[in-house]
Each structure stands twice: as structure tokens, then as C-alpha cells.
Amino acid sequence: MTSEESRSRVWKDNSHPRYWWHHLPGIDYVPPIYSELSEAEWVTLREWYDETDRSGPIGECAVPLISFLHGLVMGNRIGRIVQLGTCAGYSTLLLGWMLRRMNARNGLFSLDHDPAMCEMSRRWIVRADLEDFVEIVERSSLDAGSTTAARNYLGGEPELIILDSSTNISLLWQNSIFGMRRSHQADFSFFTMSAVSPRNSMSHAKAASGGRLPNGGKCILTWKRFR
Numbered sequence: 237m238t239s240e241e242s243r244s245r246v247w248k249d250n251s252h253p254r255y256w257w258h259h260l261p262g263i264d265y266v267p268p269i270y271s272e273l274s275e276a277e278w279v280t281l282r283e284w285y286d287e288t289d290r291s292g293p294i295g296e297c298a299v300p301l302i303s304f305l306h307g308l309v310m311g312n313r314i315g316r317i318v319q320l321g322t323c324a325g326y327s328t329l330l331l332g333w334m335l336r337r338m339n340a341r342n343g344l345f346s347l348d349h350d351p352a353m354c355e356m357s358r359r360w361i362v363r364a365d366l367e368d369f370v371e372i373v374e375r376s377s378l379d380a381g382s383t384t385a386a387r388n389y390l391g392g393e394p395e396l397i398i399l400d401s402s403t404n405i406s407l408l409w410q411n412s413i414f415g416m417r418r419s420h421q422a423d424f425s426f427f428t429m430s431a432v433s434p435r436n437s438m439s440h441a442k443a444a445s446g447g448r449l450p451n452g453g454k455c456i457l458t459w460k461r462f463r
């Protein structure tokens with residue numbers, strides 16, 4: 237079997253909980269987020285997994301969320317993205333490669349308040365040759381100054397904001413409401429809710445926003461499945 241054919245299918249036999257998606261019944265194919273990568277990109281991602289398997293941290297979004305973002309971003313040529321919560325850089329790398337395919341320079345402004353996460357993900361962005369497309373900054377998503385910094389880097393208002401910087405629901409809403417009210421005028425906002433059931437996420441979202449964001453933008457709500 238060549239690398240093209242096997243790729244992420246090798247993780248079906250890896251019992252680590254982070255590979256939960258690959259253990260699901262019927263998952264015996266390579267999802268488009270991985271099959272579209274060049275061989276060099278795929279090798280980089282494998283090495284990223286090898287390193288984080290050994291030393292952590294493990295907090296990345298998994299195949300369903302990044303696949304959704306893949307369709308949203310590449311289907312609409314979204315070229316100005318803010319990501320709140322970089323962690324070790326999994327979705328930052330994959331989004332960076334999408335932006336490179338679309339030739340959308342200065343396309344992703346990703347922030348994390350943890351200096352170790354910023355250092356690690358920056359190192360991987362350099363290794364993936366994505367410096368022209370991605371900026372990683374050590375900042376809090378609750379800091380109002382982050383919105384100005386994001387706008388300056390992107391050269392305009394973000395078209396998409398990915399909120400993935402907290403597992404605390406009230407903080408998450410603070411992020412979104414403060415962020416959107418203060419300055420973000422994104423067309424789409426993508427919420428990820430960790431470790432909460434879909435039912436709770438939905439009712440919380442409806443109660444908090446009435447299904448609309450303060451600026452009238454679209455709200456896409458999803459959730460993560462962990463372990």
C-alpha cells in the first residue's frame with residue numbers, strides 16, 4: 237500500500253484515545269483533509285503527530301471539525317481567518333495549507349495565551365513553510381487589543397472567527413460576545429464546544445444569542461467528541 241492510500245488509515249490500529257475517529261465503525265478511508273495534502277505536507281503532519289504523541293499536548297480538534305472548516309473555507313475562498321486557541325497547531329497547520337492552496341497570504345491570525353503552545357506551534361509553522369500565510373501570537377482572546385492586532389495582520393475584517401479557546405462555556409460566550417461586539421464583523425463564526433453534549437450546546441446557544449450574533453452574522457455551532 238502506498239503512502240497515498242494508507243495515510244490516516246494507519247491510525248485505525250493506534251489505540252490512543254486521540255485517534256477515536258479512526259476507530260469508528262466503517263471508517264476505512266482517507267478523509268479529504270488528508271488525501272489532498274502533498275506528500276511533504278502529509279509527512280509533516282505525521283511528524284507532528286509523532287512528536288505530540290510522545291510529549292503532548294493533545295487538545296486538537298479532530299476530523300469532523302476540520303473537515304467542516306475545510307468545506308467552509310475552501311468552498312468560499314475565505315482568506316481572512318481569526319483562530320482563538322492555537323494549542324499545538326493541528327488545525328493551524330491544516331488551515332495554513334488550505335490558505336496556501338488558495339494563495340491567501342496573511343490569511344490566518346491564530347492566538348493562544350500559553351507561551352509554550354505559541355512556541356511549539358510557531359516551530360511547526362516554520363517547518364511546514366507556512367510563515368507567509370499564518371501568524372501565531374501570544375495573546376488572550378479576552379483582550380480587546382487582540383482584535384486590532386488581528387485586523388492589522390489580515391489587512392481587513394476577519395471573514396471567519398474560529399472560537400476554540402476555552403472549554404468553559406461562559407468564557408466562550410464572553411469571547412464571542414466581546415469579540416463580535418467590539419470589532420469583529422465576521423461573516424461566519426464557528427463555535428466549538430468541548431465536552432458538552434449537543435443538546436446542552438444547542439440550548440445554550442439559543443438562550444444566549446437567539447440564533448443570531450450581535451452583528452447579525454451567521455452562527456455555526458458544533459461540538460467536539462472527546463475520548
Ligand SMILES: C[S@@+](CC[C@H](N)C(=O)[O-])C[C@H]1O[C@@H](n2cnc3c(N)ncnc32)[C@H](O)[C@@H]1O
Pocket residue numbers: 295296297320321322323324325326327328347348349350353375376377378400401402
Ligand atoms: C482546545 S485547544 C485549541 C485546539 C486547536 N484549535 C486545534 O484544533 O488544534 C484550546 C487552547 O485555547 C487556549 N486558551 C484558553 N483560554 C484562552 C484565552 N483566554 N486566550 C487565548 N487562548 C486561550 C489554551 O491555552 C489551549 O491551547
